[in-house]
Amino acid sequence: MKRFVIVVAGLVALAAGLGPVLHVYWSDHWGPDFNEAALAYDIGDYETAMDNYLPFAEDGTGKNNLIAMFNVALMYEKGQGVAQDNDTAEMWFMRAAELGHVESQNRLGHAYENGDWGTKDFDWALLWYGMAADQDDVSAQASLARMYLNSLQSDAPNPDHLPKAVIWLQRAVDGHDARSEAALAYLYETGNGVPLNPERAFKLYRRAAKQSIPFAQNKLANIYYAGELVPRDYTLARRYFTFAAEQQETAAQISLAQMYAWGEGTPRDLVKAYMWLSVADALGNPAAKARLMNVEQQMTPDQISTGDDLSRKCQGKTLMRC
Incomplete structure (x- = not known):
């Protein structure tokens, strides 16, 4: 088995160094091959990848054809093996999306939401995210929810x-998207769009916090700190x-500093309080400076x-284990 692994690894390494040779050999002897396209892309031989993907993208509506369309679009978008061309990338993404390719639908939604190709279009973003969401794509469902929530902050x-x-x-x-759990928890906490339900909010915050969503972790910490919905637990x-x-949630940094400054659930430690307030101040939280001076x-x-x-030191190691 070890010998087989070594041989395969050697062949891949050899292939990486023979990209141009493989490009000619594959084209002359075998013609388009979907698996060879993927291998060529992985080793950085983008011309061979494009030559092998493009015929699949141009002919057929099967699973591999849609994947080929998506990959051709990505290569045009990134300028890999071809001149960078967002218009052609958009065309290929749209062709695959219209045939039901979820990843292409999401890419179009993201591009129109953020103006990746020069133009933002709220309605087009909703359209493409909606097509993916209707296929039970959780990422698209979360994106739709985010867009609708963000639109409530607009002038109209x-x-x-x-x-x-x-x-x-x-x-x-329902699809276990952690950020959506945190967002829905906030609506239940505030009674905005749903009946006020602190208990439901707590359960959702706890689920999202366990999946490392900093907003939810901060909210959950505040619930334990207040001791109103659940018994107070400073630990x-x-x-x-x-x-x-540690995930740059500055409100949590300020609250943590307060616990150290007041010795709540931990020995009083002004140095650590000062450290976290300095970090929050450096990250631009306006409430940190006055507390830091105090x-x-x-x-x-x-x-x-x-x-x-x-x-x-804390900022130098990206706040981890401070």
């Missing part, structure tokens, strides 16, 4: 968008504040110097 919000957002959030939650509050803080007034110069060192 459409009141019909909130119930639509709730419908798609619930569909995405769990600090744990979830820490999880969120903590600093209670510290010695040596403590401040230590706090500055810890803050730099």
Whole structure:
């Protein structure tokens, strides 16, 4: 078995160095081959990949044909093996999307939502996300919900968008999308678009927090800290504040700093409080600066110097294990 693995690895390495040769050999001897297209793409021989994918993209509506259309579109979008051309990429994405290819539908939705090709179009984004969502694609369902929710912040919000957002959030939650769980939890917490239901919100926040969604972790920490919906638990509050803080949730960083400054569920530690407030300030939370100055007034110069060192180290390792 080891010898077989070594031989295969050697062949792949050899193929990577013989891209141009393979390009000529495959074209002259075998013609288009779907599997060879994938191998050629993996080793960076994009011309061979395009030569093998394009005939499949141009002829047929089967699974491999749709995958080929999508890959041809990606290669035009990225300029791999061909000149970069967003118009041609869009054409191939649309051809595959119209035939039901979910990944192409999502790519079109994302492009029109964000203006990736120069033009934002809310309605077109909804159309393509909707086609994927109707095929039970959870990512598209979450994207639809997000778009409807974000539209409520516009200058002319459409009141019909909130119930639509709730419908798609619930569909995405049924598909175990963690961000949708956090968003739906917030609606239940505030009674916005759904009946006020703190207990339901707590359960959804807890599910999303376990999947490392920082907004949900911060919300869950606040629930344990307040001790109104569940018994107060400073240990769990600090744990979830820490999880969120390490993912750049600045509100959690400020709350965690407060727990250290006041010695809540942990020995009082002004240096760690100073460190987290410095991080939150560096990340642009306007509430951090005044609190930082207040903590600093209670510290010695040596403590401040230590706090500055810890803050730099913490940011240098992207806030993990601070």
